[in-house]
Amino acid sequence: MKAARFYDRGDIRIEEIPEPTVAPGEVGIKVAWCGICGTDLHEYKDGPVFCPTHDTPHPISGETAPVTLGHEFSGVIDELGEGVEDLEVGQHVVVEPYIIGDEVDTGPESKDYHLSPNMNFIGLAGRGGGLGERIAVKRRWVHPISDSVSLDEAALIEPLSVGYHAVERSGAKAGDVAVVGGAGPIGLLTAAVLKALGITVVVSELSSLRREKALETGVADYALDPREVDVVKEVQKITGGKGADVAFECTSVQVVLDTLMDALRPTGVLVVVSIWAERSNFDIHKLVMKEIDLRGTIAYVNSHPATIELVESGKIDLKPFITGKIGLEGLVDEGFDTLIHRNETAVKILVSPSGEGL
Known part of the structure; x- marks a missing residue:
């Protein structure tokens, strides 16, 4: 089969590799669509970070480079391993793409398996990936979805789960006002979750195209250009002088973090969603004087079922966020190049490893 391999x-090379063997307790999946994530771009430009090197195997997967990329994907079950009796061949599924130690409790009540030692991801640290035509995944990480959700939209459930977990971490509730700093893919999908839960959303974003996307998709009630308006003053007007209840930092940019701190009401909650490559110059005194709760968030934990329900119920429409579809051979030139050099023009570019659906 064809697969995109990170060396x-x-x-990154498009190669022919053997199809995976479906072991007991695993599910064989024919990949329909796989999204290109910012993490994939980071590996390509600056890696290996999550990916293993040629001579240092990942502690859990045991794999070294090259590895198949892709962790935002949907597909159709084409084989069931021994002992898997609650799924059916032909069923549509998405994958919660974790690589986690067997000793870790990943049951439905766990709130921290995503923070376990050496945690990593399918499609980054081994065990196949969504940028291959087929994959075999442990049953625990396979989530069925309704046929009413198209498989291209389903490929966005993984990044949407990131937004769901961030919103869950914030404690935001219906009637609150939230400010989202940055309208890239994760900022937009976080805003989508907020709107689905009945929360007023203010987006702060430099790019006019991204502001337009936030408004036309209905995930933002207000989209502000911080070069044209004072975001803090605008939030004060929107909230009757109170300030926002929650804020989400989705850029890893210092001025955005500072703006969100100022836009929050006293005792508000600030959630840092983005990955920071450098140390922040954070105003800890302001945090103390406003009694702000500062919270980190990473990936998701038992978030997929609730996220899938939001999509299946029609509360979130993912189709407007799909801005391109390509084949595997165009991964670097059409996919990575666009997202690195012309990222304002795209939200999610989906790849069909088999070429079907293009």
Whole structure:
């Protein structure tokens, strides 16, 4: 089968590799669509970060480079391993793409398995990936979805789960006002979750195209250009002088973090969603004087079922966020190049490893 293989920084190759064997307790999946994530771009430009090197195997998967990329994907079950009796061949599924130690409790009540030692992701640290035509995944990480949700939209459930977990971490509730700093893919999908839960959303974003996307998709009630307006003053007007209840930092940019701190009401909650490559110059005194709750969030934990329900119920429409579809051969030139150099023009570019659906 064809697969996109990460060898090293700047070195991704489309190759023919053996199809995976479906072991007991695993599910064989024919991949329909796989999204290109910012993490994939980071590996390509600056890696290996999550990906293993050629001589250092990942502690859990045991794999070294090259590895198959892709962790935002949907597909159709084409084989069931021994002992898997609650799913059916032909069923549509998405994958919660974790690589986690067997000793970790990943049951339905767990709130921290995503923070376990050496946690990593399918499609980054081994065990196949969504940028291959087929994959075999442990039953625990396979989530069925309704046929009413198209498989291209289903490929966005993984990043949407990131937004769901961030919103859950914030404690936001219906009637609150939230400010989202940055309208890239995760900012937009976080806003989508907020709107679905009945929360007023203010987006702060430099790009006019991204502001337009936030408004036309209905995930933002207000989309502000911080070069044209004082975001803090605008939030004060919107909230009757109170300030926002919650804020989400989705850029890893210092001025955005500072703005969100100022836009929050006293005792508000600030959630940092983005990955920061450098140390922040954070105003800890302001946090103390406003009694702000500062919370980190990473990935998701038992978030997929609730996220899937939001999509299946029609409360979130993912189709407007799909801005391109390509084949595997165009991964770097049409996919990565667009998202690295012309990222304002795209939200999610989906890849069909088999070429079907293009």
